[in-house]
Amino acid sequence: MVRMKRASALILGLAVLGSLAWVATPMVLIRPFGAQTPRGLAVSYSMRSHGAPLTLSLLILGLAAAIVLRPRLASWKGRVLAGGAVTLLAACAFLSRQDYFEWMFRPLPHPGFLDADQAKDVADEDLVLGIEVGSEAHAYPVRAMAYHHVVNDVVGGEPIVATY
């Protein structure tokens, strides 16, 4: 019975470590104001693209270990620890499904537009990115683009992406 308890605790602990490492490594490698290498980017890409199924598997594994562990934990400390571990696993599974860069810079999934004389937020001397396709012209104020960075749009029937 003691062996079962130890094995479950070990599985739970390893699942947490693995999941944390999997989620944190790309965060560290592609952090702003850090230098990136092609190898680091490739590792980050690979970890990010496999993160969702992997962290979910570790969450299920950890949850199973915690269920086995639960009746064998006499102290409240052990229960809190096991609960915390499962919470961490759930947080990792959640984070691996999130584009956290879009938490900092919220996207514009449905960009709206104004006539030029209605654009009161844009001063005459402000810079804009402008494109014209056929007879249609769209301007993207740089002060807004420096926040959103990416705007998916359709101009003159052409799907485009404006970036800054």
Add this chain to the structure above:
Amino acid sequence: MGGRTLHFHLAGINNQNFIMSDEETGTWWQQVSGCAILGSLTGRCLEMIPWDEVTFETWKREHPRSLVLRPAEDAREHYAAADWEKEIAEYPTVTPVDPRDGLQPRDLVVGVTSGTVAKAYRWTTLVAQNPILDTVGDTPLLVLLDLDGRSLRCFDRRVANETLELFLRRGICPPAIVDSRTGSEWDFSGLATAGPLAGRRLARLPCLKDYWFDWKTYNPGTRVYTAGTLPVD
């Protein structure tokens, strides 16, 4: 891309140039090049469409019916302040630049490529000398600021097999870009508006206003333009 419309998201950063991913394939794309660097579309590049980085005033003058991106109510408070470039200029950089280039990492440049040749023009040189005449690879180039001092465009300065020498004539109001052989006047859109060449148009060339460190990272062989002699009015 291959008959499919991709939708892009901000997904990361690569030496201070951002990475975007597309919803459809999850491929990672480098912003500055528009090329896929990791994932199933690696090696493919988005088609660059002609764009402008000009003042709102210039844009409205040339495109009075243009639509303008509406500020997002939930994001408006985060939009950059009018003088945000000053703040950004203080941010650290992470890629090495060669001190022999004589530029600081955050110096603004105008970058132009032609074939395998890349050249950079200091923003301060352009402001002082506007316009800049140069040749990049085989292409005679005109780098032009509008009279507002902020709106930028680049042109091929060949018209009908002739390479034009253009300068800013300040003695007239408003000042105009004039070519030295015919005296024709050219506007910021590259159109000759008066003189023997009236109605002719210079072809646009893509050029990018960028920080030196970023331009240099993606165009490592870039030569930096040094000011030549100013054509005399």
